[in-house]
Structures are given as C-alpha cells and as structure tokens.
Amino acid sequence: MIRWIFGMLFGMLLLILVMFGQLLYNTNEDKGNQESVEKPEYHLQIIVQNTDEYFWSFFKEGAKAAEREYGVYVEFVPVSRKDAGVIKEAVEKGINAGVDGIAFQPADTKQTQDILAEAKKQGIGLLTYENDSFNIPNTPMVGSSSYNIGTMAGNMAVNATNGKSNVVVVMNEAGEQGDVLYRNLLIQGIMESFSKYGTINIRDIFTLNKDMFEAERVTSSIISDVKNVDLIICLDERSTPAVAQVLVDNNMVGDVKIIGYGFMPQTLDYIKRGVIYGTVCPNSYEIGYYTVKQLTQSLKGEQISDYTPTEVYSIDAKNVNQYNNVLK
Template identity: 25%
Template sequence: MKLLLRMGILCFGLLSLGAFLVSFNLVRRLYIGSSGNAAAPLNYHFSLYLPDNRNSFFTGIIRGAERAAAELNAAISIHSIDPVKNELEMAPYTGVDGAIVCPYLDDALARRQLDRLGTQKIPVVIINHNVPNDQPWPFIGTNNFDVGRRIGIIAGSLTPEPLSLALVYSDKAPGIYGERELMEMGITTALGDRLAVPIRGFKTKLNPLDAEDLLYRLFRTHPDINIVVFTDPNDTIAAAQTLIDMNLVGRVRIIGFGADPGIQDGIRKEVIACSIVFNADRIGYEAVQSLAALRRTGYTPTSIDTGIEIIGKDDLQ
C-alpha cells in the first residue's frame, strides 16, 4: 500500500515538473520573440534649425536629413531659427546629441549662438551659409563663388550683346544673400569685359509679390537690363509671369533658382532660360551623417561641397 502511495507521489511530481518545464520554455520563447520584435533604442537625437520659409529648397533639406536619420536609427527634430521664437537660444539646454544650423542672421549673432552650443559640448554642423570663425564649424553646402562663376558662364552664352545684369537676392534665400560678395565675384570673373555695367543687386522680402513689384520698377528705371538672375524659387515663378505680362519674353532672359513644377514649365515655354538647382536633399543627408561622425569619432570633414545642377529646356524633354 505504501509502495503504491509512493509511486503515485513520484508520478505526480514528475508530471508537475514536466508541466513546469513546458510552461517555462513557453514563457522563455515568448520573451525572446517579444524582445526581437521590440524597436531598438535610438542612437542619437539631432536638431535641425531652419528659417520658417518652407520652399522646395528647405523641404529638400528636411527630406535628406530624415533619410539619413532613418539609416542611422536616429531622431531628427525640426526647429525655427527665427530669433523671435528663441528656439536656437534654448538649444544648449535641450540635451540633444548634435545640432544642424542654417544661419541667416548677421554673422556676429550667429557666431555667438553657435559658440553657446559649443560650451555645452554639443556638436554643430552649419549648412547653406558659412560663418567665418577662428575654429571653423563643419560646413555642408555650395561654394557660392563657383555658383556665381557658373551663372556668369550661362549668362554669357544667352546673348552676344553686352550684358546688363541684375541679381535679385531674397530674404526667402538668406544663405545666398549672406555670401552675395562671393556670388558677384564669381559672375564678374566669368564675364569680365562682357559686362556693360557693374552688376546691379536688388533684394525682395518674404512677400511672394515682391518680385513682381520689383520687375515693374526695375524696367522703368533700368530699361537696359537684359539678364535677371533670381535666387529664390517663388521669385522666379512670379518674375516669369511678370515678364509675360510686360511682353518682355525674349528681350530679357531670366536665370532662375529651383526645380519647382512652375519653373520647369517656364523653362519649357522658354520664358525662363534655365534654373540653378542646389542639391538640398544631399545637404540635409550629409549634415546628419557628419553629426553622427562627430559623435562617434570626434572628427568630420571641415567642408563638403554638395555642388549644383543647371536645368535647361534640353534637360526637361
């Protein structure tokens, strides 16, 4: 009797142990499966500071930055560089792993803000407009002297006549305006004595109608102008329509900026001679990659020239 009782207890114990092992194995497999499906922790959190103007150029920068962040398993947050909003002023206290800054303020103020990030050991990469400094920050963007030289070569090919050239900057494209001397130097170097008069510089505000008003005033006061170069996509589109309204297509040639659909349409109709396109996507992408390199190794190239593309009618067939 006792033997049967002991055998029953032993069997019950073995069954209980088997059930426990099965349950333990199931729990272990569920835990491993859930851990494998869980999102990996983010490597970095970077901040991108841009002007509030969201034209195709700045949209392209954001797109490239987000693409690089996805590859690096990093987060990228977009902020305004407008001093009224104080977002860049607060950047040193956010604890981010790095900041990408597109300065458009005067260089002294931009330098002060960038230095404050440095005191908090936050790596910085600047894009689109370089800010001179004793210890330069990594810069991602275009060489505006080379941009001007390419514009000069194009302008010289558009007409055999002496050139009277107007260069229209804009608050909507602050990086180019910040390096306007380099741009004009490049154009002058390329054209030399082809320029009938020195380059005339003008500037539009954020209002999209400024380009239209400017052209009406421009051709009243300077009817000799035969080449107009714009540095903003919205201004380019507005100017093309104004040229049609004033019946100046063919007499005045427009060199635009950007690859917006309206600009491409103007090129096809030969209202716009051609357009300069900065590789905005690459600027954003390389900026994030440079920040990641700074975090990993403490080193990144001092400057990356992302180059430009020129689109004309033959490129849109």
C-alpha cells in the same frame, strides 16, 4: 442545404483566421519598426526655415535618408525667418532639452559664438549648413559655395545671350554683415564669368525685401527704368516664377531672358515653355544628407572635414524633363 451552410461557416472561419494572423504579423512588424525608432543612437535637431521653398522639402528628404542609414533620430525645428535672435532661441531650447547634436544656419557671428560656448559646456555637438557667409571657428560646415552659384549663373547668362547683354541682378536685401558677404560672393562669381567678355555687363542690382508681390514690383521697375536690359538674373527661389510672370504679362518673353534660382514646379514649367532660360540649384537633398551624416560621425568621435562641399547644378531646356519627373 445543411452542407452548404457548414461550407459557408467554414469559409468564414478560415477568413477570420487569415485576418487575425495578418493582424498579428502587422502588429509585430510595427512593434519592430517602433523599437528601431525609439532606440536611436543620437537625438539630433535641425533648425529649418518654415517656408514653402522646395529647397527645404528635398533637404528634409536627404536628412531623413541619413537618419535611417545611421540609426539616429532627426527632429526638424521650424523657425519663422533667418534671424539671429530667433535662431539663437531655437538652438538654446535644444541645448536645454539635452539633445545630442544640433545643425543650423547661422544668421550672425556674435550670437552664434555664444551658442557654441554654451553647447560646448553641455557637451552638445554643433554643425552649420549652407553657410559660407559667417566665419564660425571650430565648427564643421556642409553646403554649397555662393561663389560657385554666382559663377554658374553667370555662365548660363553668357550662353543665353552669346556673351552680349545688359544684365540686371535681383537678389535678397542685405541685413547682417554675413548677408553682405553672401551677396558679394554671388556677384564675384557672376563677374568672374563675365570677365572674359567685354560685351556683357551688369547694369544694376535690385534687392528684394520680404513683402508680398515685391518681385513683381521690382521686375516692373526694371523693365520701365533700366534701358536696354535683355537679361535678368534672379537669385531667389520664390521670386523666380514671379519675375517670369511679369515678362509674360508684358509680352516681353524672348526680349528679356531670365536666369533663375531653385527648382519650384512653376520655374521648371517656365523653362519648358521658354520663358526662363535656366535655373541654378544647390543640391538640397545632398545638403540634408551630409548634415546628418557629418554630425553623427562627429558625435561618434570620428574625424570629419571642416567643410563638406555639396553639388550645385543647372537646369535648362535640355534637361528640365528629368527634374520634372523627380518632382512628380
């Protein structure tokens, strides 16, 4: 009996020693990890939009991957919308805080130039991303081409309809002059794809404002007011599933095909079900990664490109499963 009690006590003591040793190991490991984060070479801020679009989720993943690779600290600063005044205020806060570099999406030219002048005085590096709408001199840019996005969407539309269709384009409303240029580049890309076919044309262009259920309202107007429409190109990520749902509700799946934008889970599900033909996506992970990489290299005094193009890819029934696996 006594021997059994001593055996139990010895076992408990051994277990306590093992647990204590593991605790010391974890503490030292955490301390080492903490030190690597606390001593970054540069402090970077990236101004991002505070939305539920999957673009931003993968953008941040790419930026964090580059953060680990290049030994910098990346801080994401969310803004409520892409507005020139809101973005300027966010960037100015970063300048006043003394960060080393800031990346953002411009929403105009004039206020962005004011930001550039102030950052230059303070010796702070700036970079813009996903921006081919505003000409910002002497500032590197990372991102996809709006023209290429339009061309790819147009090519998918041709494939979906064998080059014979009446097309309606749905896109965000134009605000600043740069937004108009962005829309024009998209439409130019689509028209370039259609130019080889005399039997496919754009019947109308509908614009979306930021109101809730706007996509549903616009889609209902299209199917009731536009005669013989048989394909919709929707160039807004959040609105693409909403457009598809209206067609489902009106039993028009197959009668009107959809080319969408982005890769929200609902969009991919509609592609699998045959409601949406396909979708066009900028590689947001790559955009986030190269945003941090290029800004870090410029701060080190290394030569970088004025423009770093990133991939645009398409998803349809043939490859949708591989992207579904990525999102799980």
